Amino acid sequence: MKQISIIAAKGGVGKTMLTAAFASLAKNLVLVDCDTESRDLSVFLNAEYKEEQKVDTIQRVAIAEDECIRCGLCKAMCHFDAVINPYGVYQIKEEHCQACDLCLNACPVSAIDHVKSEQNKWGVAATRFGDVYNAQLALGEDLNGKLISIIREKAQEQALAEAKDLVLIDGPPAVGFAIASTIAGVDVAVLVLEPTPSAISDLQKSKQLTERYEVPMVCLLNKSDLNPEMALQVKEYCGENEIPLIGEILFDSLFIESQMVGQTVVEFAPDSETTNLLKKSFEAIL
Ligand code: SF4
Ligand code: SF4
Incomplete structure (x- = not known):
């Protein structure tokens, strides 16, 4: 063939x-x-x-707002400026995130998780x-x-x-x-x-x-x-x-x-x- x-x-x-x-x-x-x-x-x-x-693909990460204690560690860890905190709320900027998992592993309260996409x-x-x-x-x-x-x-x-x-x-x-x-x-x-x-x-x-x-x-x-x-x-x-x-x-x-x-x-x-x-x-x- x-x-x-x-x-x-x-x-x-x-x-x-x-x-x-x-x-x-x-x-x-x-x-x-x-x-x-x-x-x-x-x-x-x-x-x-x-x-x-x-x-079923893993697509980036997301922060659960109600679990986040706003320590800022994820933002400090990210090499891609993918963590932003408008008005003090930590969020992931999807288009910058490289899914390296550094922030996910660093978060002291496990507020960051993978997001699955089924589209x-x-x-x-x-x-x-x-x-x-x-x-x-x-x-x-x-x-x-x-x-x-x-x-x-x-x-x-x-x-x-x-x-x-x-x-x-x-x-x-x-x-x-x-x-x-x-x-x-x-x-x-x-x-x-x-x-x-x-x-x-x-x-x-x-x-x-x-x-x-x-x-x-x-x-x-x-x-x-x-x-x-x-x-x-x-x-x-x-x-x-x-x-x-x-x-x-x-x-x-x-x-x-x-x-x-x-x-x-x-x-x-x-x-x-x-x-x-x-x-x-x-x-x-x-
Ligand atoms: S997964 Fe990596 S690239 Fe994405 S926000 Fe976390 S540290 Fe930044
Ligand atoms: S590391 Fe976790 S707790 Fe700290 S700001 Fe980021 S998401 Fe929130």
Whole structure:
């Protein structure tokens, strides 16, 4: 069984559209949707939920006002300025708290405790290509990595139990979000890139990240005909840095037309040049 992550340095480069197109080319797969905010892949594939579960996570700490004796020890201990005392009432500023537990262990009257959050969810839904695992992050939380690890593990379990050939992972909207959890242990990370002015720095950033986690990276150049000069620079950079360029996809209005009827471009136009290019690119990563 192979695991492939499709990633992008920033949003809007066609990553999810291309992942969906690859899903329609694969025969025996499980999908993972790592966009914990909008679950774009699941929405695009019109996924129907089979199961959804809350994730019981420890989220920060809280002070019980009526138990606090106002000694100020927690505020003195905290390295992150996360304890405030407006009007003499000690409180935790959630966005600063790193859950290090120093204050919790120091409090002489045990007035500080963990707060559990049950608003994060993971789920599995059926699509016409196979099941997709996804997650939903509660507003303001930063447990992306944990949720992505959970859904990747669930997808892998199903893939092994059902002898699937592939776990295809649609990465988060940009590499800055939980990239370690998205690419750890995969066979290859496919960087989707457009020939924009930031393309070379996007390549450099993604190369550094994938090298840090010892994951081989290949590049797929989308809409390469929109800026031939920049596309050439991308190809030169890939050549100089031994990053395999697995394909170039040209701008094609078929992507929009297929999206409007809820299909991938492969389903909508199976004999088109774009589908042929996608097939060749997909074969290059299998
Ligand atoms: S858990 Fe750590 S970071 Fe959070 S308030 Fe207590 S000491 Fe500060
Ligand atoms: S250490 Fe405990 S008792 Fe002291 S101010 Fe903090 S919460 Fe209150």
